Amino acid sequence: MASKGLLCSCLQDYLGAIRGKVPGESSGSKSSTTIIKGEVVIIRHGESDPEKSVFVQICSCTEDKPGSGKGKLSEQRRPKGGKSYDFNGMKATKYIIKFRVELDFGIPGALVIKSQHKQKFFLQSATLQTLHPIHFHCNSWIYPFQLTKADRVFFSNTSHLPNQTPGGLRDWRQEELKSLRGNKTGERKEWDRIYDYDFYNDLGNPDKGREYVRPVLGGSRSHPYPRRGRTGRPPSKADPLTESRPEKINLDIYVPPDERFSPKKLSEFISNSIQAIVHLLIPEAKLLFKQDSGSFRSFEETSSFFSSNKNQVVEGQVKQTLKNMVPEKLFKEVIHASNQNPVKFPLPQIIAENELAWMDDEEFGRQMIAGINPAKIQCLEVFPPQSKNGVRSSIKESDIKNNLDGLSLTEAMNGWKILILDHHDYLMPFLNRINTKGVCAYASRTLLFRRSDDTLKPIAIELSLPGSSYASEINMVILPASHGNEAALWQLAKTHVVANDSVHHQLISHWLQTHAVLEPFIIATRRQLSVMHPIHRLLDPHFKDTMHINALARSILINSGGVLEKILLSGEISMELSSEVYKEWRFDQQGLPDDLIKRGMAIKDSNPTGVRLLFEDYPYGADGIEIWTAIKTWVTDFCSIFYKDDNSVKSDIELQAWWSEIKNIGHGDKRNETWWYKMKEFSELTQALTTLIWIASALHASVNFGQYAYAGYPLNRPTLCRKFIPKEGSIEYAEFLEDPDKYYFKMLPERFEMSLAVALVEVLSQHTSDEVYLGQRPSEWTDNEEVKHKFDKFNAELQKIERKIMERNNDPRLKNRCGPVKIPYKLLYPDTSNNGPKEGITGKGIPNSISI
Known part of the structure; x- marks a missing residue:
């Protein structure tokens, strides 16, 4: 590769040639200067014209004075001629923009923007036309200088490790990172581009009453938790350790401007929530819509729930409450759309083919490996199962021996034939408070x-309650049955299991293990890795919209009195429960191969994936391991371009500061754990980055975008039960014997809670129109041709995986791919094509980031 000096010389010769200037001619006259043309793309916000109020400079990679660390600056210019x-x-x-610079100006490496504009605007991109086009992938809000008191700096799409930073950009690089860290004081304003950490001390609202008090999560041994982005709101009056909350529900909570939804996405998010507005966001909804109270009485009533057309519009008290929650423009859009569109839930896939297939035992088992919580099940290692405190299960060999298809218990265990869905240990300490x-x-x-044939047959369910003394339990074992009252009791037991699984799915698999654990990595990346750092560029698409x-x-969801407390059996202890499970979280076990091995679903192998599944027809595992391997290959290819050996990893000062901050602050309650990667070897770097991208993309997609297909019909995945299994x-x-169906429906959540749960999963299952999927990036995201080539290779591999997934779904031997309900497993289908719109509830596609 040519040196920077040679590149600058070539650029000067080129510019001189097109201006008729002889290389080496003395400077000082107009003939010793040249014009650099460019364009900027602005998404307008407001009515005033940026042409009159925005000033742009370019900064050279070449130092103004040797050793100064400061690049040459052009004159300030305003964008012109907007189209x-x-x-x-x-x-x-x-807009077009032109700069007159000296011929020895060098290669532009940064844009410096000052906005005297009265309003914020969104800067999409910029391009400078030199020997080779220089691209700036901005994607950022620009606020008035009178608010920020600082210019905005954007670096070109050229990546540099810290020790390879061009001399003219060294100071800009350091100052930009320093400004993003802030000073840890004050309440954050909308325009503050500051990233800092805080505990989850904003979930409770003690000023509203004792029932809204919640423990602070993070910073203690009793309630450890990942950190979240700091907002700096003042403490509440009733508890100085708890951050105050707005008096009314507010969707405009602070996040740094670059983490905010785009204007279009925010509009779509609100519009997609129209059906949920009265259920999801308005506390008065249960009183305003009395038809949502009480319980369903029959399967026919639950089916009509999706076919009825309520024709409700947002009116009166609901309208006024909504007006206080969203910006004026969005409020008008929501009102217009709600008046045009009736409140009607689409038919969930789970009952589209057959309204009762979800009750099948085979489907009950299949959803544990191909549903929306497929990473909880594990192979049973010891029979009978036992708790961490040593209390043994009450399930006996005699309970299950007739359901092992002729095998002995030993033969079944040795053949990895017995699996367990275990919702015991983490729930047991909380049951007295839950019930x-x-x-x-x-x-x-x-x-x-x-x-x-690899289908799963449930053979026993044990339901446990705390006993009267420490470590004692009251256990009930229920066995499968197909006829009479025993079959009805078996259905009640399965319902309690699925209610447990719903809690685990929402609080642990979905919220904690994707959304919450990733946020500290985002904050550390912004604070410690410059935008021009290659790892920042690699990870940036995988952080889109997550903090927002x-x-x-x-x-509105995980706070005291929020949606999850209303619909989950864990109620007000929901987040405390997730904190308890976080105690067992280890970053080094979040990668799919390690997770599969930990759960006994795979063993180590010398093949390219590194593991071998213990049975072929595990849809999440089979599709997932191919996605993981493709990500790992891409990450390794990318990092190999910038890091040549272990020493280059160890000597990267920004990378080391990033990793240290993640361990010691972002996941500070885990700082003393020995399992953290040392980040001294190339292999540790690629493993950590692959894990991060896996969590943000495929893992989140697997637990999120199938929610409406499966949980949109609340009988398939109820979120709580209101009755215990009746004792003989x-x-x-006696009530159960008189009418088992009536007892079953009384055990389910009330109609309002069901409606709220359906409204939630409908919103969460939506893809928005600006979604960017795994294997996709803007065309000019990097100027490195080798990186582009490796990324094209990654995209091609994902397309191969798509074809394999479709082949597996069409293979009649793989019965778990579709199951009795006929839902093909597509939750890990990448959907890399650019053909047509993808928004809505598609049940497929792996977005780059946790964006919903």
Whole structure:
């Protein structure tokens, strides 16, 4: 590769040639200067014209004075001649800009922008026309200088390790990172581009009453938790350790500007939530819509829930509450759309083919490996199962021996034929607190037998309650049955298991293990890795919108009195429960191969994936390991371009500061754990980066975008139970015998809670129109041709995987791919094509990031 000096010389010769200037001619006259032309793309926000109020400079990679660390700066210029066009459904304007510079100016490496504009605007991109076009992938809000008191700096799409930074950009690089870290004081304003950490001390609202008090998560041994982005709101009046909350629900919670939804996405998010507005966001909804109270009484009523057309519009008190929650423009859009569109939930896939197939035992087992929580099940290692405190399960060999297809227990165990869905240990300590206010929950263990065709047959369910003394339990074992009252009891037991699984899915698999654990990595990346750092560029697409959606979750979903507390059996201890599970979290076990091995679903192997599944027809494992391997190959290819050996990893000062901050601050409650990678070897870097991208893309997609297909029909995945299994001889048992179906529907959540749960999963299952999927990036995201070539290779591999997934879904031997409900497994289908719109509930596609 040519040296920077040679590149600058070539550029000067080139510019001189097109201006008729002889190389080496003395400077000082107009003939010793040249024009660099360019363009900037702005997405307009407001009515005033940026042509009159925005000033741009370019900064050279060449130092102004040797050793100064400061590049040569051009004169300030204003963008001119705006031409508007449609950009992804938004109005974008392309402006021309020209700079007169000295012939020895060098290669431009940064843009410096000062906005005297009265309003913020969104800078999409910029391009400078030199010997080779220089691209700036901006994607950022620009706020008025009078608010920020600072210019904005954008670096070109050329990546540099810290020790390879061009001399003219060294100071800019350091100053930009320093400004992003802030000073850890003050309440954040909308325009503050500052990244800092805080505890989850904003979930409770003690000023509203004792019932809204919640423990601070993070910073203690009793309640460890990943850190979240700091907002700096003042403490509440009732508790100085708890951050105050707005009096009314507010969707405009602070996140740094570069982490905010695009204008179009925010509009779509609100519009997609129209059906959920009265259920999801308005506390008064249950009183305003009385038809949502009470319980369903029959399967026919639950089916009509999706076919009825309520024709509700947002009116009165609901309208006023909504107006206080969203910006004026979005409020008008929501009102217009709600008046045009009736409140009607689409038919979930789970009942589209057959309204009762979800009750099948085979489907019950299949959803544990191909549903929306497929990474909880594991192979049973010891029979009978036992708790961490040594308490043994009450399931006996005699309970299951007739359901092992002729095998002995030893033969079944040795052949990895017995699996367990274990919702016991983490729930048991909380059950006495959970089982109040009409909630009836057990801790559960479900044993399943893997048949010769790899379908799973449930063979026993154990439901447990705390006993009267420490470590004692009251256990009930229920066995499968196909007829009479025993079959009805078996269905009740399966319902309790699925309610447990719903809690684990929402709080642990979905929220904690993707959304929450990733946020500290995002903050550390912004604070410690310059935008021009190659690892920053690699990870940036995988962080899109995550901090914003997490902030919205803290505002309306996981807070005290929020949606999850209303619908989950864990109620007000929901987040405390997730903190308890975080105690067992290890970053080095979040990669798919290690997770599969830990759960006994695969063994180490010398093949390219590094593991071998213990049975072929495990849809999440089979598709997932191919996606993981493709990501690992891409990451390794990318990093090999910039890091030549282990020493180059160890000597990268920004990378080492990044990793240190993640361990010691972002996941500070885990700082003393020995399992953290040392980040001294190339292999550790690629493993960590692959894990991060896996979590942000494929893992999140696997637990999120199938939610409406499966949980949109709440009988398939109820979120709580209101009755225990009736004991023989009790009044409840007599009630059960009189009408088992009636007892079953009384056990389910009430109609309002069901509606709220359906509204939630409908919103969460939506893809928005600006989604960018795994294997996709803007065409000019990097100027490195070798990187582009490796990325094209990654995209091609994902397309091969897509074809394999379709082949597997069409293979009649692989019965777990579709199951009795006929839902093909596509939750790990990358969907790399650019053909047609992808928004809506598609049940496929792996977005680059946790963006919903």
